Amino acid sequence: MVEITRIHAIEILDSRGNPTLLTKVVLSDESVGEAKVPSGASTGIHEAVELRDGGKRFGGKGVTRAVKNVNTTIAEAMISVNPLSQKAVDEALLGLDSSKGKGELGANAILSVSMATAAAAAKHLQMELFEYLRTKVLDRPVRYLQPVPMSNVINGGAHAGNELAIQEFMILPIGMKSFPEALRCVSEVYQTLGKGMIKKYGRMAKHVGDEGGYCGFGLKSTTDAFDAIIRAIEEVGYRPKKDVVLGIDAAASGFFENGKYHIDGEQLDPPELRDFYINLERSYPLSIVEDPFEEESFADFTDYTRRTKIQVITDDLTVSNPQIVKRAIDEKAGNALLLKVNQIGTVSEAIESAKLANSAGWSVVVSHRSGETSDTFISDLSVALSNGQIKTGAPARSDRVEKYNRLLEIYDLLGGECGYPSSEFRIAWRKY
Ligand code: PGA
Ligand code: ZN
Numbered sequence: 001m002v003e004i005t006r007i008h009a010i011e012i013l014d015s016r017g018n019p020t021l022l023t024k025v026v027l028s029d030e031s032v033g034e035a036k037v038p039s040g041a042s043t044g045i046h047e048a049v050e051l052r053d054g055g056k057r058f059g060g061k062g063v064t065r066a067v068k069n070v071n072t073t074i075a076e077a078m079i080s081v082n083p084l085s086q087k088a089v090d091e092a093l094l095g096l097d098s099s100k101g102k103g104e105l106g107a108n109a110i111l112s113v114s115m116a117t118a119a120a121a122a123k124h125l126q127m128e129l130f131e132y133l134r135t136k137v138l139d140r141p142v143r144y145l146q147p148v149p150m151s152n153v154i155n156g157g158a159h160a161g162n163e164l165a166i167q168e169f170m171i172l173p174i175g176m177k178s179f180p181e182a183l184r185c186v187s188e189v190y191q192t193l194g195k196g197m198i199k200k201y202g203r204m205a206k207h208v209g210d211e212g213g214y215c216g217f218g219l220k221s222t223t224d225a226f227d228a229i230i231r232a233i234e235e236v237g238y239r240p241k242k243d244v245v246l247g248i249d250a251a252a253s254g255f256f257e258n259g260k261y262h263i264d265g266e267q268l269d270p271p272e273l274r275d276f277y278i279n280l281e282r283s284y285p286l287s288i289v290e291d292p293f294e295e296e297s298f299a300d301f302t303d304y305t306r307r308t309k310i311q312v313i314t315d316d317l318t319v320s321n322p323q324i325v326k327r328a329i330d331e332k333a334g335n336a337l338l339l340k341v342n343q344i345g346t347v348s349e350a351i352e353s354a355k356l357a358n359s360a361g362w363s364v365v366v367s368h369r370s371g372e373t374s375d376t377f378i379s380d381l382s383v384a385l386s387n388g389q390i391k392t393g394a395p396a397r398s399d400r401v402e403k404y405n406r407l408l409e410i411y412d413l414l415g416g417e418c419g420y421p422s423s424e425f426r427i428a429w430r431k432y
Pocket of ligand 2: 251290316338
């Protein structure tokens with residue numbers, strides 16, 4: 001039987017220049033799997049805990065303690081674990097850290113081994129990672145749906161230094177027939193939007209935020225950003241609503257202060273913010289709102305979800321944690337789950353959250369973090385889950401583009417034999 005023979009981590013940098021882990025897992029047949037761990041900026045308070053060194057080095061953000069934990073405690077314990085059972089791998093990892101948020105060994109340390117072992121197992125079985133996750137970990141049939149890219153073309157909130165309260169302005173090319181066509185649409189709209197912004201607001205507008213979207217220089221309000229995007233969609237020749245719809249990640253904790261939401265020069269209470277979104281839905285082809293309220297207001301999420309027909313995604317509210325996902329489902333606090341593996345810390349727990357969401361009729365959106373690396377695990381995970389949506393930034397900067405390029409590669413590997421969800425993106429996953 002194949003065994004884990006070596007686990008080795010080093011400290012590398014993420015897309016913001018902050019330290020993170022690169023971990024390699026080597027099996028007895030020389031199969032190697034590797035993983036690089038992402039990191040958020042607008043993190044939910046109930047997320048799993050990254051272990052950082054503190055002190056002066058890297059402004060306290062070093063991960064040498066997490067690296068050491070991988071190379072000693074974790075490596076020693078994992079030698080006897082079957083790498084071909086992701087359940088056994090993750091149970092063993094969970095058994096090493098009894099703290100609530102995995103902060104003892106570090107969720108970053110634990111996740112790196114969880115992901116890298118899955119990659120090594122796929123290599124050993126001579127499978128692509130998405131195939132391995134689909135058939136061996138999720139135990140689902142060999143039918144694949146590629147995701148609609150939810151591409152964040154204008155950055156705001158914690159990801160850019162501008163006046164926009166909303167963190168992410170996204171386009172979804174739902175009128176396309178395949179993922180490659182969808183990505184082309186995203187790129188064309190992005191390039192045209194950039195030119196339009198420079199023309200209107202000057203060269204500062206070409207700068208980008210943490211996730212590669214334009215920094216929003218010159219834009220004063222939510223509707224300014226929507227108008228700029230709609231203009232770009234039309235200029236390229238696509239039809240707003242039919243070909244391309246809009247989405248936002250409000251990441252509302254970021255503009256919540258003293259019981260009020262500070263947005264577009266106003267201070268709104270929860271029902272007023274709800275009506276703000278409902279008015280946007282009426283004026284624009286807005287199909288998605290993520291984290292409409294701050295991260296603990298389940299009742300406000302429920303109220304909005306009850307009154308709207310669009311997709312309400314929970315991110316900071318649920319932090320990919322199965323227990324919290326259960327609560328959100330029970331309270332009907334949304335209708336789709338944002339899934340970030342580093343919010344919870346193991347592949348198995350993330351998949352448990354996804355399965356819970358699906359069994360309640362919610363779809364699952366696999367997501368990057370604002371601090372990323374060249375790792376493309378999430379592209380494979382999104383195809384393995386075949387839930388039809390991925391959130392991985394603008395088509396700019398290699399930390400984002402690598403994920404899209406991996407999806408193009410997967411399309412090719414499958415010989416184009418994979419679905420694209422189009423306008424049915426919210427329910428298409430049910431056939432897979
Ligand atoms: P983060 O942002 O990675 O900075 O948390 C992404 C998101 O809120 O979806
Ligand atoms: Zn979010």
